[in-house]
Amino acid sequence: MQDLIIYNENQVIIQSNNKTYQETKENFLDDYEKKVNYQTIDYNRTTQTCWLNGEAFQAYPNTVCEDILNSIDTLLENQAKREYIAPTIDELKAIKLLEVDNWIADKITGGFISECTGKPVRYDSDRDTQNTVSSDLNTIYLSPEKFNENFPNGYPMRGYPENANIKQVYFLTKEQLLQWNVDLGLHRGTCKQNGWVKQAQVEEALSKEDLDAIILD
Secondary structure (H helix, E strand, O other): OOOEEEEOOOOEEEEEOOEEEEEOHHHHHHHHOOOOOOOOEEEEOOOOEEEEOOEOOOOOOOHHHHHHHHOHHHHHHHHHHHHOOOOOHHHHHHHHHHHHHHHHHHHHHOOEEEOOOOOOEEEOOOHHHHHHHHHHHHHHHHOOHHHHHHOOOOEEEEEEEOOOOOOEEEEEOHHHHHHHHHHHHHHHHHHHHHHHHHHHHHHHOOOHHHHHOOOOO
16 A cells, blocks of 8 residues: 555545545645645655645655644544434434343352251352253252252252352252252242333433443442
């Protein structure tokens, strides 16, 4: 890509550092924020040619043209700012509601506390764990005798003991596993209720600042 300037009443094209800026003359002057005392420019840094106001073979390099080429980043930034359209409050709310939905899902699958063994343990609650336990619970309800056959040492469940950061495996009895599942259901319900509160706050928001004030922690 050649470094060049094409500047006339119809268009402005600037290529520099493998970047291209294209605009109307009026918008270019707004983005450049400096006065240009030429009506037309045909300038090529690569071939070292300079046409000004339709006259060929002008002195090269030209200070104004070099400054324009060197301002390519500023031109592109100002162009982007000028063309930026701020999202409406409804669009911002839609984005925030998606964030809340993801937050709820992460809370549900991020682990939960159960005292099914008599002591508080933070157990896994990712989707795979939930689906696996759900399937095995169906077996327990339909064929209770198979629980001991399938899990003679107890149902293996991973979790962190209280105030510990090393995961352990707990072998739950049938009764403990059922309580584990009850506690998981309560955990999911709490997460969803907290999410509904956040969703209501989003719906009531009147501005971007109101939405930014809704903290998802």
